[in-house]
Amino acid sequence: MHLKVRPVFLCVALGSFMPIPLGAQTASPSPLSVIEWLDKPVPLAQLPRAPVQKPKKPKAIEEPAVASTGTAPQVTTQSLNAAPRNNVGLAPVAMTGMQPDLWSGSDIEALARQIANLPELELPAGNALLFTLMVAEAEAPPAGEHAQAVLTRARVEKLMKLGAVDPALALIEQAGASTSPELFDLWAALTLLVGTEDAACGALSRAIYLSQDMGLRIFCAARNGDWDTASLTYGSASALSLLPRQTLDVLDRFLNPDLFEGAAPLPAPREMDPLTFRLFETIGEPLPTGPLPRTYAVADLRDIAGWKSQLEAAERLTRAGALPDNRLLGLYTDRKAAASGGIWDRVRAVQRFDTALGTGSADAVAKTLPDAWREMRQNALEVSFASAFHQRLAEISLTGAAAQIQARIGLLSPDYETVALGLNDMGLLGDDTALLRAVAQGYLDTASFGTAPTTSLQRAIYDAFTDPQPNAEWIQMSRDQRLGEALIEALGALHDGARGDSLALRQALGTLRSLGLEDMARRAALQILLLDRST
Secondary structure (H helix, E strand, O other): OHHHHHHHHHHHHHHOOOOOOOOOOOOOOOHHHHOHHHHOOOOHHHOOOOOOOOOOOOOOOOOOOOOOOOOOOOOOOOOOOOOOOOOEOOEOHHHHOOOOOOOOOOOHHHHHHHHHHOOOOOOHHHHHHHHHHHHEOEOOOOOOHHHHHHHHHHHHHHHHHHOOHHHHHHHHHHOOHHHOOOOHHHHHHHHHHHOOHHHHHHHHHHOHHHOOOHHHHHHHHHHOOOHHHHHHHHHHHHHOOOOOHHHHHHHHHHHOHHHHOOOOOOOOOOOOOHHHHHHHHHOOOOOOOOOOOHHHHHHHHOOOOOHHHHHHHHHHHHHOOOOOHHHHHHHHOOOOOOOOOOHHHHHHHHHHHHHHHHHOOHHHHHHHHHHHHHHHHHOOOHHHHHHHHHHHHOOOOOOHHHHHHHHHHHHHOOOHHHHHHOOOOOOOOHHHHHHHHHHHHOOOOHHHHOOOOOOHHHHHHHHHHHOOOOOHHHHHHHHOOOHHHHHHHHHHHHHHHHOOOHHHHHHHHHHHHHOOOHHHHHHHHHHHHHOOOOO
8 A cells, every 4th residue: 555655645745846838837926025115226325224233332441460578469269069057056146145156166077975974954944055056057077077077976876865856856957868878877867757658768769878767768768659578678687686686576567467467566665766666657557755854755746656655755855845835825724634633633723723813813824833833843844934924914904823923933934034023022932032033133242131141052152243253164155156065064053053053053153144145144043043953
């Protein structure tokens, strides 16, 4: 069929190019005649004329500048591979008041150990300062990218220990963890805790060298849909014993769920890591976060967790300063308590007090405040309670025991100075009233409260405000671009001071005041006097 068609096409094609006999030719217009104005030329006088341009003056010759001296200029050189030094931090100088060079003069390796070894602080004011230090905008260390990674890792791990997972994740992402082999595993661990591991797995699929963690490689290969690679890597890791037995067991169930249908649950591992924690959740055997480090409590803040688990997790994180006070209050008042005893008594007490405040009745507040305050004190949540309720409570006039609690709450709130100015009854809080009032105002002398301090802690606080004697070594650190290191030392001393070391307390408070952290020093002193954190 095709052979018959082709000649026809060929003839048509050739025919179109064959010469036409002269007799058959007809007159045809010139190709240019289709343009009318070519057939009827316009007179020359009617044609538009171009404007006459004046001749331009020649430009002056621009000669290169002549050096005024024969001395060679100073030239700054930098490797083409060297990345620019960027500040890393979530809180700018305008918010924290700390200059970006607060770590610049420190030995980064020693500083990282110092941050890691800082004990857990009981005072909320101490935790607030530590949190500020960890998220403050800071310059990259002059030692290079490795030093920057070491410092970032130390800051992020401390935030994780406090339970501040979201700020830790934001900080490490800002430091470029998605392309840094030194930070990638820590970044992946954080994403596993908050449920955004797809980002880390995507980065790992594009650059496998970022992590040497075989468990993470297996998990991410499966998450990316590459089950063949995940199974092959698992087989190699199992044959070569590259992973702990407990990790291999949970990975096996993750990769082959059909094989373990109806099998008994796996025992909880003795040592927990974010990947193992997430794997247990993925295979349908979620682990309780109560016995685990505070970092894992973040998982219970999700809506998929029960209300009781959310409440317990929120209290743990609030005590460490890793959760806003209003978040805990919102959970307390979310719904009615389903039972009695334990945390349910606390929920019920807070709800009754919140309802009483809403009525504006002094009698109702006086009846419900003592129970709510007792529950808060027993669980070291006094400062969060004060921050959440002080402003509403200050609008109600109370007397007796309720007035004493009201005054304590006010002195533990951010408005402590205003509360102290209105504290006219010098016996309202017992023998400490005058000292508390003077500390809140930042001015102490013998005449301000008449009697001398009676305890060693009172004497240390009195001396720190009347005759500050800061630690000379820490002050010198701050002058040598080691302010962060000096504040870490002061926080360690503050921790010891709150436990009864009067000399450490005097040095810590005196140093904080000398470095301009007056608000922090006052709040720490008030909390030591009002809270029982000595054990």
